[in-house]
Amino acid sequence: MPGFPDPSHAASIASNEIRVGWRKLRDKSAAQLAAFGLVAVTMVVFTAAATWFAHLAGQAFVDDPSVAGELVGLIPAGVGVFTLTMTAYLTALQLGDIDVRDGYLTTVPARDVVGGLLAAGYLRAAGFFAGPLVVAGAGFAVGAGAPLASLSTALAVLALTGTTYLVGFPVGAAIAYALGQSEFVDRYKTALGAAAFLAYLALLFTDTIGVVVQPAIEVAQASPITWYADLALLPVPAADASASRAAAVLAGSLVAGVGAVLASVRVSERRWYDDAAHAEARATDSAASGRLDGVVGRRTAWVARKSWLRARRAPIKLVYVTYPVFVLFAPIQGSVEAGRVTASLPATVTLYAAWTTGALFTLNPLGDEGAVLPVTVTSGVSGRQFVGGLVAASALLGTPVTLALAAALGILGPLSPVAVACLVVAGAVLPGLAAVVAAGVGTAFPKYEATSITRSRQAVVPSLWAFGVYTIVFLLAGGVATGVQTPVVADALGNLLGVSPAAVHVGGLALGLVLAGVAAVIAGRNAVRAFDDYTADG
Amino acid sequence: MTDRAIETRNLAKRYGDTTAVERLNLAIPEGSVYGFLGPNGAGKTTTMRMLTTLTKPSDGTGTVGGADITDRDAVVSNIGYLPEEPPLHAELTAREQLRYVAGLRDLPEVRAEERIDDLLERFALADDADRRISAYSKGMKQKTGIIQAMLHDPDVLFLDEPTSGLDPRAARTVRDTIADLAAGDATVFLSTHILPVVDELADTVGVLYDGSLVTEGSPEALKQRAETGDERTLEDVFLEVTGGIGGEA
Numbered sequence: 070m071p072g073f074p075d076p077s078h079a080a081s082i083a084s085n086e087i088r089v090g091w092r093k094l095r096d097k098s099a100a101q102l103a104a105f106g107l108v109a110v111t112m113v114v115f116t117a118a119a120t121w122f123a124h125l126a127g128q129a130f131v132d133d134p135s136v137a138g139e140l141v142g143l144i145p146a147g148v149g150v151f152t153l154t155m156t157a158y159l160t161a162l163q164l165g166d167i168d169v170r171d172g173y174l175t176t177v178p179a180r181d182v183v184g185g186l187l188a189a190g191y192l193r194a195a196g197f198f199a200g201p202l203v204v205a206g207a208g209f210a211v212g213a214g215a216p217l218a219s220l221s222t223a224l225a226v227l228a229l230t231g232t233t234y235l236v237g238f239p240v241g242a243a244i245a246y247a248l249g250q251s252e253f254v255d256r257y258k259t260a261l262g263a264a265a266f267l268a269y270l271a272l273l274f275t276d277t278i279g280v281v282v283q284p285a286i287e288v289a290q291a292s293p294i295t296w297y298a299d300l301a302l303l304p305v306p307a308a309d310a311s312a313s314r315a316a317a318v319l320a321g322s323l324v325a326g327v328g329a330v331l332a333s334v335r336v337s338e339r340r341w342y343d344d345a346a347h348a349e350a351r352a353t354d355s356a357a358s359g360r361l362d363g364v365v366g367r368r369t370a371w372v373a374r375k376s377w378l379r380a381r382r383a384p385i386k387l388v389y390v391t392y393p394v395f396v397l398f399a400p401i402q403g404s405v406e407a408g409r410v411t412a413s414l415p416a417t418v419t420l421y422a423a424w425t426t427g428a429l430f431t432l433n434p435l436g437d438e439g440a441v442l443p444v445t446v447t448s449g450v451s452g453r454q455f456v457g458g459l460v461a462a463s464a465l466l467g468t469p470v471t472l473a474l475a476a477a478l479g480i481l482g483p484l485s486p487v488a489v490a491c492l493v494v495a496g497a498v499l500p501g502l503a504a505v506v507a508a509g510v511g512t513a514f515p516k517y518e519a520t521s522i523t524r525s526r527q528a529v530v531p532s533l534w535a536f537g538v539y540t541i542v543f544l545l546a547g548g549v550a551t552g553v554q555t556p557v558v559a560d561a562l563g564n565l566l567g568v569s570p571a572a573v574h575v576g577g578l579a580l581g582l583v584l585a586g587v588a589a590v591i592a593g594r595n596a597v598r599a600f601d602d603y604t605a606d607g
Numbered sequence: 608m609t610d611r612a613i614e615t616r617n618l619a620k621r622y623g624d625t626t627a628v629e630r631l632n633l634a635i636p637e638g639s640v641y642g643f644l645g646p647n648g649a650g651k652t653t654t655m656r657m658l659t660t661l662t663k664p665s666d667g668t669g670t671v672g673g674a675d676i677t678d679r680d681a682v683v684s685n686i687g688y689l690p691e692e693p694p695l696h697a698e699l700t701a702r703e704q705l706r707y708v709a710g711l712r713d714l715p716e717v718r719a720e721e722r723i724d725d726l727l728e729r730f731a732l733a734d735d736a737d738r739r740i741s742a743y744s745k746g747m748k749q750k751t752g753i754i755q756a757m758l759h760d761p762d763v764l765f766l767d768e769p770t771s772g773l774d775p776r777a778a779r780t781v782r783d784t785i786a787d788l789a790a791g792d793a794t795v796f797l798s799t800h801i802l803p804v805v806d807e808l809a810d811t812v813g814v815l816y817d818g819s820l821v822t823e824g825s826p827e828a829l830k831q832r833a834e835t836g837d838e839r840t841l842e843d844v845f846l847e848v849t850g851g852i853g854g855e856a
Contacts, residue, residue: 089696092699096698172708174660175659175660177683178680178683179679342663
């Protein structure tokens with residue numbers, strides 16, 4: 070077909086993409102592989118559970134088809150909306166482009182590359198839920214006493230996810246193309262990315278994501294997408310499935326699929342060959358010596374200023390500090406629902422803000438220097454100055470924010486004056502200690518290799534070990550200092566120990582700060598020594 | 608196929624108000640080596656990208672191997688391209704990478720295997736061909752990229768700094784290979800800063816400066832000072848037409 074990818078080239082490119090992706094996965098660290106293994110085991114358990122429930126549902130459906138109610142239409146509508154959204158998002162971010170693109174485009178026509186990306190991308194965008202759905206469909210078929218339904222549900226799942234995947238791909242590629250053509254987006258991409266992330270978090274935390282998703286599901290429920298249920302249930306005698314609707318949805322899948330492939334080729338060609346917009350670079354935020362020199366010393370101040378400047382120019386390398394933001398999910402949602410600051414929010418936010426301060430610039434001191442590290446270690450700057458500069462960079466930013474959050478939320482929340490005062494002290498002291506602890510852990514578990522953040526963006530981020538060890542050590546110390554400021558914890562400990570809640574607030578704060586202080590002294594010494602003794606062979 | 612392997616008429620590329628290439632006219636015969644010189648940022652890579660169809664010209668026309676550069680399918684099947692960064696998958700071995708590209712080029716399997724073995728041998732990569740490219744030195748990656756570009760015996764070969772990162776022995780192999788290719792029917796469009804390579808291999812040298820072709824001719828003719836008849840080096844010519852030592856580099 071004219072304009073259609075060559076199937077043999079597309080298959081070859083797809084299998085190579087999967088081979089390269091598999092090798093990239095295998096080359097990851099043991100900790101990352103363990104995390105993937107855990108996800109795989111979870112998927113197997115989830116699939117088994119879903120299959121068991123589907124089996125029961127099949128039995129119930131045969132006895133009384135009305136029990137399915139709206140689910141018959143809701144499942145294909147939900148799966149379709151999810152697949153399309155997920156595909157569009159992943160395509161805009163990663164699936165819609167290929168490594169060594171210039172090599173491909175001077176070897177085969179662009180449409181063959183698109184064909185390869187389409188074939189390889191399905192597994193990554195929809196494979197992880199299409200597979201379990203097929204297996205669960207077989208469970209349903211057995212439960213319903215209609216073994217043939219295992220084939221029809223598999224066909225329906227593949228047709229539905231395949232079609233919505235194919236439609237989602239050009240949508241994602243078109244979004245990426247449109248964003249690439251906008252000078253405004255190019256200039257403000259950092260701020261826009263942060264705003265989008267905050268908007269997503271706001272939807273999630275305020276439990277209003279349904280407000281966005283619900284209309285899309287309703288539109289899908291009113292469309293022929295629900296006919297995939299007819300296709301799935303065709304061999305089940307108890308179901309009122311229409312053969313003509315099943316045939317129509319299959320034919321529709323084919324037509325929509327062919328159209329979507331042609332659209333994918335067209336949009337990708339525009340994306341790859343049209344000139345992208347480039348905003349004029351503006352250098353209004355360059356570093357210069359200033360007052361910090363007199364406070365911490367000139368060399369230390371330059372280390373700190375360098376960290377701030379790099380973060381401003383490439384904030385994406387700090388994206389990992391947002392990973393644990395989900396610990397705030399329950400307390401923020403609770404506060405939103407209650408319409409006031411709940412008792413657990415001040416301590417949780419203070420702890421997270423202090424943790425973030427430590428993670429900002431000090432969690433990978435050596436690796437974060439990148440190719441400059443040999444120059445830095447031979448520049449005459451001492452370990453104390455270098456680590457001091459990074460700690461200053463983190464603490465000078467994080468301490469005021471943590472202090473302000475602790476004070477504001479403490480006063481607005483239902484905390485006693487003693488607890489508020491203790492939380493404020495924790496907010497003032499913990500961020501600096503966290504930064505020193507992070508420096509010690511980060512130099513003990515450095516990471517020098519860049520990690521892909523998106524297909525086109527790589528950044529050196531801290532190692533998983535540094536991330537994990539720092540978090541545990543800091544939670545043990547900082548968690549005590551802040552956790553005991555929550556009334557329910559203070560009351561429980563007070564009853565247990567036979568002391569007043571105020572004593573628990575003060576005692577817990579003192580204990581937490583001592584623990585964090587001891588950890589900081591040990592970690593700080595190690596960090597300084599690691600820098601002073603650094604050699605390229607480790 | 609015409610007797611011009613590469614031909615452009617008033618080829619231009621502009622990005623907003625910035626002109627990368629301006630009214631470029633080239634007429635490069637088949638079977639020749641064209642040395643394409645110019646300071647950093649002169650527009651050499653943009654020109655190569657237009658000729659290999661990776662970038663759309665803003666103005667003008669061009670043909671490569673007789674095919675219009677707006678007809679991507681026709682151009683791509685005739686060319687081999689080595690960009691500055693060799694387009695290789697680091698997770699593959701050199702042999703896997705070359706077999707893969709041979710498959711995409713639809714080369715018959717037996718012929719492809721023979722050709723891959725022959726080229727790996729010629730570039731002294733045979734012993735390392737089954738190691739991952741991620742473990743290769745810069746020079747080994749460069750050699751793999753060159754083999755990949757010439758694997759299918761293209762009519763026109765675009766090489767961007769092919770000897771970059773190569774040790775003297777490997778650089779010699781590349782120079783001999785380019786000479787062999789040009790001795791046949793192939794045309795080589797060679798962009799490099801290493802002037803002795805151009806001096807040795809090129810039939811014609813073109814110097815691009817600030818997007819425009821400022822001089823063109825055989826190395827011998829360019830080195831001959833017209834006014835006095837004195838001999839000078841290609842470096843002297845390059846510096847003179849691109850604004851002198853302080854001009855741009």
